[in-house]
Amino acid sequence: MENNRINTLLNELEQLKPNLYGKDFLLTWENSVDNLKAVMIVAEIMQELHRMKKPFKIFDYGLAISIFRDNSTRTRFSYASAVNALGLGLSELDEVKSQIAHGETVRETANMISFLAEAIGIRDDMYPGEGHTYMKEVADAVTGGFEEGVLAQRPTVVNLQCDLDHPTQSLSDMLKLKDYFGGFENLKGKKIAMSWAYSPSYGKPLSVPQGVINLMTRFGMEVVLAHPTGYDLLPDTLTTADSFAKASGGSFRMTNSMQDAFAGADIVYPKSWAPMAVMQERTKLLKGGNTAALRELEKHCLSENANHTDWECTEDMMKLTKGGNALYEHCLPADITDVSCAQGEVAKSVFERYRMHTYQEAGYKPFVISSMIFNSKIQDAYSKLKSFL
């Protein structure tokens, strides 16, 4: 029976024409739908192999480097798990312990740490205009080192969350949908409400909603983005979402009403983020070291947030969804009213009902990361995966 599931997935994989070999994974929207499907299906196969206690190691030795420019628990452990399963040793680049602040350029450091590196995972999501740029710099640096013969192999760069996209998250979100609704083809026409929600915190990055609207529109879904006035995402990510929807036969629209977004939705994704303008202002102030103005900005932003405490995924709000039982998704940790805060993104009873679904959603992430590295290293993924059975 287990083998049946693996075989079905291997057959799905065999139909695809992905183009992932030797490539980094930075943004879903740089990739074809076949690439995205291949990353997801290989992840599912790896999860199945793991359940069957069959290893899928592809390296005898080598390092996987992680660079986290923000705090992180789950992404850190997902990456640690992913690279361990592939046979790599994890080395974290701790920018406090290292000499990066002492005049090393990105180009030099990227090469210096990569002599035996097979993968570099980066999380850098706090500053609009920064994270993706930094990842491309690292990618260019190791390309240069590889082409000049300094590096015997080129490490694959994996985006663990940047200012634009959070592909390991959005692909995990989608794998949960695939499992829940029974296949990619069943997602066509399903309505998903990617909605801002109130949180008593400040400065949450934009990459999750941007990633979701740009991935779900690739699969013919009806994507509605909802947020209060002023909580805009980066304009380019709206344009791409729009054209993806058109190309896939789905739809993309925006609204300033959570109710409107939730009405008849098959899936809801209520999640807080900071207004883009605030993030940009914050970046400027942080760089200038202007702490007084930063405190002022935080105060202003929190009080602005407080005008929208009604943007909460309550039981009443859930009743608006299709059959009153849309699937609730979240990247975790959620701000849960009466659990992690007095008032937050989601009512306690709603979250509790979907808790295990959100855990399963998160559970794909280690395998999505493994899959990204695997697909970059193994030209014939199908045969290699079969050999693990």
Next chain:
Amino acid sequence: MENNRINTLLNELEQLKPNLYGKDFLLTWENSVDNLKAVMIVAEIMQELHRMKKPFKIFDYGLAISIFRDNSTRTRFSYASAVNALGLGLSELDEVKSQIAHGETVRETANMISFLAEAIGIRDDMYPGEGHTYMKEVADAVTGGFEEGVLAQRPTVVNLQCDLDHPTQSLSDMLKLKDYFGGFENLKGKKIAMSWAYSPSYGKPLSVPQGVINLMTRFGMEVVLAHPTGYDLLPDTLTTADSFAKASGGSFRMTNSMQDAFAGADIVYPKSWAPMAVMQERTKLLKGGNTAALRELEKHCLSENANHTDWECTEDMMKLTKGGNALYEHCLPADITDVSCAQGEVAKSVFERYRMHTYQEAGYKPFVISSMIFNSKIQDAYSKLKSFL
């Protein structure tokens, strides 16, 4: 000859009926004597395999997570060694780097980090009423995740020191006794003095003495607990030690005289700890963030300690023991007079004479940890260990 030792140990193991498969290891007193013996004998077999340069790896991949809520050198490295030998990659949950402080519940975090985890080692020993409770929360969380299908495997939780017990230490202490006196059966009737000793420090946890009196009483030993008035251990741990002594044909008594405890002792274990009442008060103040009162408490406690500088394991004190040459045990690091402090737990000359014994005592710990995880994962430990030969 080496094989003879392994064979003897394998035969010892074969006689036992342990019940460790699929279990966590949190407290020695939750375990049968056969369980305790099995953990110790498997540890000895692993140590012997290591000496013979024979690997005993049981995992192809997977993570071992450690959560240290206190500073630690030796336990940290013991755990790192133990899980490395079993084939696991180590991932430390650093609560500063992670988002634990930002509203994540224990339940959620425990699952989020465990998708590919086989073991979770926890040290949380500073707050009476906290450490063991936390470990059970983690254990319950991964049980829930496993039963709901979120986790493909349930990581084994190992107590690396809590507020109640320090099983990896006490089992190492006992393995040293087994080796020194030539077998578990030879420990019957041996007198061990678990004695408080003076230290110029403050706030040392209670788990070592509590662990020792509750383990040595399981093996028919005459256990004497000595401390100045006021330096009580947690009451429940005294009750259990008493009933263990009765059940095993040993004895357990308390005294306020170090001399009394040392008189005729076969083994002495002089070690400082904080009075339980102080630890409880301290926990309250720490939680309330009352730093002024904390300084006051520390001052008071150190001055109270200073009334008992005569509680030192001096040469004169050693002369009271059986033949003047009882075995000296310590969990290390010891406060050594004229070495690590002006006046401490033990005289320099005494410590020097037993230094290598204390190192050997500590040397069991990595294998005790390996053994706990191994016994939880491998149903037929005997056959599996034989296969490594």
Next chain:
Amino acid sequence: MENNRINTLLNELEQLKPNLYGKDFLLTWENSVDNLKAVMIVAEIMQELHRMKKPFKIFDYGLAISIFRDNSTRTRFSYASAVNALGLGLSELDEVKSQIAHGETVRETANMISFLAEAIGIRDDMYPGEGHTYMKEVADAVTGGFEEGVLAQRPTVVNLQCDLDHPTQSLSDMLKLKDYFGGFENLKGKKIAMSWAYSPSYGKPLSVPQGVINLMTRFGMEVVLAHPTGYDLLPDTLTTADSFAKASGGSFRMTNSMQDAFAGADIVYPKSWAPMAVMQERTKLLKGGNTAALRELEKHCLSENANHTDWECTEDMMKLTKGGNALYEHCLPADITDVSCAQGEVAKSVFERYRMHTYQEAGYKPFVISSMIFNSKIQDAYSKLKSFL
């Protein structure tokens, strides 16, 4: 063709009579020339194996410990890479997290962390008189533990930079020379200018120039050490360099002129360091915790440095070298004028021209470290390396 290179190197190795088995690697000048050649040639073979994607793992399990008493990016990752390739798990001894500051002696800690350790890499370069002494203490401690039976194996201690020498760096520097000039024998008579250079920073260690003048003089090179008055190295290292030069048929001289050193040089190594007297004064003040005097010393030292901004490796300076195109070496990161600082050790255009050479120079380091550990563990290196083909 690849195999040809490997075979040539294996033949080179076979001619040597090294004496590295069971030894630590602390100082190049404690080693015979055959030892140094063996370390370097094994490193080259490992680099070639890595290019051929052939693993050279020699451990089934075990820890490699690192102790970094200074910040470090490249050495940290070089060590992580080296030990991973050999099959060891990395455990960093973080002196903040550990209890080292709480009265543990070096002897005890070294044993406590080494029960399953195969290697200990140490970087401790800031204090004249300290780093090498500390490494010997650690080495003596594990020798004691091994001889007493506390440790089943003796971990190899590797110097990752001390107050005296930086052997993993200087051997990498020399491997670059071997490659560039086509063999050790071609280095005879080549002139290398090991020159101080201006940097707007303060307190850079002396081990790089000391290591270079004591290694290059072993191979018949003409070594010129140049620095402004007052920027002396430790006197003993000058004496040994002098006698090495005499023994190898090379030469060693000092000058206070960068021009003099560069004139006709085949290789230049312009690099800043602090005057020995300043380092010694600084050590005293740091130990005394005299921060006011430390700030004063830094100010004084930076203003003294500022008298020598003309000690820069400019295009004009390069024109003085043989054919105007001496090889530029650096341990990285370099202080590059208009890149990492307003004025530094080297002109931007010079550095850019040699950038990839410096990356290749650095690229030997992981393999030099692997080689040091490998040679200490494997008696017949030649046969073992052949078995990896």
